[in-house]
Structure formats: C-alpha cells, structure tokens
Amino acid sequence: MAGAAVGLFAGGALTQMLSWRWTLLVLAVLAGVVLAMTLIAFPTRRSSEHRSTRPLSGILITAGLFSLVLALSVFESGDLRTAVLLILGGAGAVLGFIFAERRTSDPLVPARVLKDRTRLGALVALGLGAAGLFSVFLFVVYYSDVVLGFDVATTSIALIPFPVAAVASSLLLAPLLQRSIGERAGLLIGLGLAGAGMAWAALTAPAASYAFSTLPSIVMVAAGMGLVFASAQDLATRGLSAADESVGAALVHAFQQIGGAIGVTALNAVSVVVARVSSDPVAGYTAVFAATGAIYVIALVGTLLIWMPARRSPRPLLAR
Numbered sequence: 369m370a371g372a373a374v375g376l377f378a379g380g381a382l383t384q385m386l387s388w389r390w391t392l393l394v395l396a397v398l399a400g401v402v403l404a405m406t407l408i409a410f411p412t413r414r415s416s417e418h419r420s421t422r423p424l425s426g427i428l429i430t431a432g433l434f435s436l437v438l439a440l441s442v443f444e445s446g447d448l449r450t451a452v453l454l455i456l457g458g459a460g461a462v463l464g465f466i467f468a469e470r471r472t473s474d475p476l477v478p479a480r481v482l483k484d485r486t487r488l489g490a491l492v493a494l495g496l497g498a499a500g501l502f503s504v505f506l507f508v509v510y511y512s513d514v515v516l517g518f519d520v521a522t523t524s525i526a527l528i529p530f531p532v533a534a535v536a537s538s539l540l541l542a543p544l545l546q547r548s549i550g551e552r553a554g555l556l557i558g559l560g561l562a563g564a565g566m567a568w569a570a571l572t573a574p575a576a577s578y579a580f581s582t583l584p585s586i587v588m589v590a591a592g593m594g595l596v597f598a599s600a601q602d603l604a605t606r607g608l609s610a611a612d613e614s615v616g617a618a619l620v621h622a623f624q625q626i627g628g629a630i631g632v633t634a635l636n637a638v639s640v641v642v643a644r645v646s647s648d649p650v651a652g653y654t655a656v657f658a659a660t661g662a663i664y665v666i667a668l669v670g671t672l673l674i675w676m677p678a679r680r681s682p683r684p685l686l687a688r
Contacts, residue, residue, distance in 0.1 A: 425468050425476040432461030433626055437633050444637040477619070481612050486552075489674035490603035493555055495623035496667035497596050499631025500562065500660045504589055506632055507639070507660075508569075508582060511653045515576050526578060530590045537594025551599040552675060556668055558595025563664030565589040570657035574650050585657075592664075635659055 435458030443451035469475040482488050512523040537558075545554035565588025572581035605616040635656050643652040 428465035440633040489671040490600040495627030498624040498627040502628035533590035534594040537591040542598035555599040558592040559668040562592030566661030
C-alpha cells in the first residue's frame with residue numbers, strides 16, 4: 369500500500385519533469401531488478417508433494433473475471449447489450465471453474481482452504497478493501513487535478529501523507545491493537561476508519577479544499593487500511609498446512625488484485641454515469657467517494673457476519 373502511494377509520487381515527478389512514457393520504462397527496469405533479486409534470494413526448492421497442473425481451471429476463472437471487468441467498462445460506454453452478454457459469459461465461465469474444481473481430486477483451490485471462517489473473512493476484507501483502496505488512489509488524483517487545480521507534481525506531494533500514515537498505522541498502531549483487543553477487532557476498526565474517511569471525503573468534496581477535505585480523508589483511509597493489511601494477511605495464511613501455504617499466499621494476492629480491478633472499473637462507471645446526468649463537476653467525485661465508503665462498510669459487515677459463530681440448533685429435550 370505504501371509502495372503504491374510512493375509510486376504515485378514518483379510517477380508524478382517523472383511525468384512532470386520528463387513524460388508519462390518514462391514511468392512505464394522505469395516500471396520495466398524495476399520489474400527486471402526485482403526478478404533478478406528474487407532468483408538470487410530464493411533458492412530453488414523441490415517440493416516432495418507433487419501437484420498436477422490444471423490449465424482448464426486457470427483459463428476458466430481468468431476468462432470469467434476478465435469478462436466481468438470488461439462488462440463494467442462496456443456498460444460505462446453505454447453498450448448495455450454487450451455488457452449483459454459479457455456478464456452472462458463471465459458468470460458461466462466462473463460456474464464452469466467451480467464445476468471443474470469440484471470434479472477433480474487435486475483442485476487449484478482446495479475447498480478446505482476456504483472452509484476456515486477466519487481465513488475467508490480475512491480474504492473478503494482484503495478483496496473489498498483493495499477495491500476501495502485502488503479507487504482512492506485513482507479518484508483522489510483526478511479530484512486533485514480537476515477540482516483542486518493541482519498540477520502533477522503538486523498532486524504527488526499532496527499524497528505524501530498517505531504512505532506516512534499507512535506505515536505508522538501498520539508498524540505502531542496495529543501491534544498495539546492486536547495485543548489489546550486482537551487481530552480481528554483491529555481489522556474491523558480499520559475498515560470502519562477507512563469507511564469514515566471516504567464518508568468525510570464525500571460530504572466535504574464540494575468544498576474543494578485539500579486541508580479540510582482531502583488530507584483528513586486520505587489519512588483516515590491510510591491508517592484504516594494499514595490496520596486491515598497488518599491483520600488480514602496474517603489471518604488469511606495462519607494455520608495452513610505445508611501443502612496449502614502456496615495456495616493461501618496466492619489467494620491473498622489474487623483477492624487484492626481482483627478486488628482492485630473490479631472496484632476501479634465499477635466506480636469509474638459510477639463516476640461516468642453520475643457526470644452524465646449532473647451538471648455539477650464535483651457530483652461524480654462525490655458519488656465515487658460515497659460508493660467507496662459503502663464498499664468499506666460492506667466489507668466490515670460481511671467480514672463480521674462470516675466471523676460470527678454459527679448458531680447451533682437446540683438439542684432435543686430428551687437428549688439433555
């Protein structure tokens with residue numbers, strides 16, 4: 369999360385001084401450096417347990433999610449018929465993935481990994497949290513440019529409090545809350561704090577003030593998501609067997625990336641639709657900030673419901 373904000377800052381500086389093409393070139397160089405360091409730092413280790421490769425499952429779930437994200441983009445352009453067809457096709461591919469997984473003895477995502485309620489709740493929090501977070505990065509930048517009138521470099525500087533608050537929350541506040549009230553409670557507080565931040569952004573967006581609106585909002589979101597990521601990643605991988613550790617780690621990243629992709633696309637569609645029906649240039653941003661806050665609230669409620677203990681049916685009187 370902090371890395372993403374730092375990337376926005378550095379990208380803004382590069383764009384201002386050189387051009388946006390340099391940001392892509394730097395990413396390619398960084399990717400090569402990271403790959404080389406990974407190959408050096410992590411020696412090859414052969415697993416004693418062989419797992420078969422299931423290309424069909426991978427193709428189905430990838431095609432299904434891609435179709436759903438593309439459908440949101442097509443809907444934004446006004447092509448409702450194509451959007452519906454893509455949604456139906458994507459849903460069919462996802463159902464095909466589930467069917468294929470249930471019929472194999474060595475599934476891509478074993479059901480036992482997701483049966484743990486603590487893990488499932490943490491993954492839901494990560495996915496929905498990323499859906500909101502990725503959108504915050506995108507639309508706060510747009511808002512700073514269009515409404516506040518910041519140039520690229522000023523927008524980058526305005527985002528500096530985000531990584532600072534995120535790191536402080538993850539390293540200082542999260543351990544304190546985990547020791548005092550537990551990781552689950554800390555995660556839920558983080559989602560609530562992030563939701564409050566976006567609610568404040570939605571309420572104060574028409575004021576067009578960085579100090580009054582944007583700054584408090586991004587600090588609250590950063591602090592909240594710092595708590596979420598500090599707890600959720602540990603909860604999502606705790607208790608996994610050696611055979612399932614790689615699956616659990618992959619799910620953590622998959623939920624974040626899928627949630628982020630769907631969130632950005634969906635909220636962009638919200639912004640476009642609202643902008644079409646409203647003459648207020650801030651209305652689209654207000655709607656997106658409110659919708660992002662709603663995503664965090666849904667994440668909080670959904671995670672809480674998953675973590676609630678299942679009700680046990682009362683025992684018959686004769687069995688007591």
